[in-house]
Amino acid sequence: MPILTLAAKDLRLLLRDPRSAVILLVTPLLLILVLYFALGEGFGETTDERLRISIVNLDHGLPATVPFPEKPWSEVVIDDLSATQDIRLEIITDRAEAERLVAKGRRPAVVVFGERFSERMQRCSFLSQPDAVNPLGRDGIEFDRLDLSLVTDRTQPVSASIIEQVAQVTLLRVVIPWMIGKAFQRVGDEKFMELVTDRLNRVKPVPPEVLAELDPVVQKLLVALTDSPEFQALVLQEFRDAKGSNFLKAGQDALVIAGRKAEFRRAVHKAFQSPKLLEVMGKNIAFGEVLTPAVRKQVGPTVKRGVGDLFSNYNFEAVKWADLVKSDARRAGTTNRTTVSAIADLRAPILVPSNSVMFAFFLVLTVGWLFVAERKNGTLVRLRAAPITRGQILLGKLLPCLVVSLFQGFFLLAAGRVLLSMSWGPRPELLVPLIACTSFAAVGLSVLVASVARTETQVAVYGTLMVLVLGGISGALMPRELMPEQMKTISLVTPHAWALDAYAQLLASPAPDVTVVWTSCAVLLAFGGAFTALAWWRMDLE
Structure with a gap:
């Protein structure tokens, strides 16, 4: 068949050209490796101007028989944090993961609620009791007394100190009302008045x-x-x-x-x-003889009311900060919380597909140079004289380019898996149609440019300029998440952006949206079909 003959001939020419291997395989692989090791593990994480507080919650909570609070004390603290403006909470389910992130410098500090945090909090008191916990120290709340710890990165002392102070303020809002409320409940009660009487009996x-x-x-x-x-x-x-x-x-x-x-x-x-x-x-x-049981019963509640009237701006019987200071309660939010079991390293899932997509379109240079060489050698003129149609000639040119592009896509994806331990995601089988559709769009654009360019200089100028411009607009040169919303919308005029959206679903999302993947594949096929149709219309075999 003439189509296969043409395809085999062009494939041999492509494989013999060392420039193709350098541009399509070596260059993107080297660029991926250099960027991977040059960028930190935090590359690709969503930017957010709010202060991120990372938390590991190992708290076992309280027995169901405890009337207050209705939830573990750690959740009370987290609710207070989530009600603070310009703070976003990151709940990490594994302490080992938190320590790894701190050791890698990806988090300056992580707050860790220990298993006994609620039990220790419940025992916090100003009263002199054998089992009472006094969490107050010189610098505020003593974390270790509450089974609370702060895993910090010593290379980021300023950021770690800010996180510690935020935790201190929140804990003070939670601990102080609880301790004051429990202590004030004792003011004027029978046991309190007995202690007062005992003290007064000593005055004689x-x-x-x-x-x-x-x-x-x-x-x-x-x-x-x-x-x-x-x-x-x-x-x-x-x-x-x-x-x-x-x-x-x-x-x-x-x-x-x-x-x-x-x-x-x-x-x-x-x-x-x-x-x-x-x-x-x-x-x-003795003074205490005046305070008989009947007198104590009358005096105690009056003392409590008197203290409350003296400090009427506060409600000392409250156990919550808002009730203590008689203000509106802080409303806890859930929209600023994220729960993660492990923080993914997004360097490979971003760098490999972005460079694979961008360098797939560098096939423009290889195909353009191939067309120019055939024009110089008169091969295209002889093909015109042969008993084959323009469509067969175009298809014969497309097939070898598509084979090379497919090999490039699978090669870079495999290199990412082998060299960078990149996961192929929960739906790796969908990578096959995505690579095929991306290659088809790249080959269509390559043949279109090749059908227009007449010299190697034109191929280099048209091809390089087009590839770089499209790469910049689409987000192949920088993560699309960093772009303004308007630019994200404009980027959809490029096939690169659709391919990157699908790759993001398959490689960076724990639960990929299959609809997005198939939609992107359909759009890439449409781009490839349109480019091929224009190439067939513009192709000059002279």
Whole structure:
């Protein structure tokens, strides 16, 4: 068949040309390797101006019987962090992965919640208890007391310090209200008042000046008591009991006392003004004797309310920061959180396909030079005289170029796997149609340029300029994620951009969108068909 004969002849010419091997295989491979080792592991990660806080949460939480909080304390802290503006959270599921990222310099610091974080948080208290945890230290929250740690990169001390301070502020917002709320609940309760009474019982004797200040209270009690008919009846009954059957004498004594109550009150008043008497009175009295159980029951809640009224701008019974300072609660967000089990190295998944796509279109130079050589040698003129059609000639030229392009695509993909340990993703079988469609589009454009160019200089100028311009517009020279949205839309006028979108799905996404892959393949076939049709129309065999 003339088509196969032409294809075999052109394939031999292509394989004999050392420039083809250098341009299509050696150059892209060397460029991929140089860029791979020159760029850091963080290359290709989505840029975000917000501060990234990486977290490993190993917290076991609390028993279901604990009424507050309703979730593990680590989640409470994470919620507070997620409510902070200009912060995005990265939840890493594996501590080993976090340590690897820090060791590689990809993360300046990672916050690690230990398994006992919730249990330690629940025990935080200002109170003197055997099992209480005091997390407060000179520099703020002592992480180790809460089973919290910060894995840091010593080569990035500034960034690590910023992350540590953000964690400190968040922990203070969570820990301080919890500790204040638990402590204030104890103010005025029965045990608290017992402690106060015990302390006051140690103050003995009562100083005379303290008793002197009780005189007005005593006077009020005496007035109420001596003016009461019930008290006068009690006095009369007591005198009757003491006098036995002499009721007349008992009544007279009672009347005398009732008539002299004013003098009695003045005598008591004068006694409270005498330091010598007061010293005798207070010798065997302790402060705590005044705080009887009934008094403590009344005084305790009043003390708590009094403290609350004194600091009315705060709610010391609260256990959350917003309730403590009486402000609107911080709203936790989930849109700024991402959970990852391992941070992928995106250097190879970006560099290999971008260079494969761009250098696939460098086939323009090889095919152009082949056409120019055949024009010089008169091969195209002889083909015109042969009994074959223009379509057969074009197809005979396309097939060897397509074989070379397919080999180039699979070669670079295999090199990425072998040399750079690049994964082919969860759907490697879809790489085959993607490489084939990309090669078809590249071959179509190559034949189109070759059909127009007349000299090697024109091939070099047209081909190189077109390949570089298309590579820059499409995102083959730089990740499309870094482009503005408008430029991303413009880039879709190139076949490169569609191929890169499909490669991104297959090599960089854990769950590739197959629809995007097949759509890209269809568009690449359309590009290839259009380029081939134009090449057939423009082809000059002279």
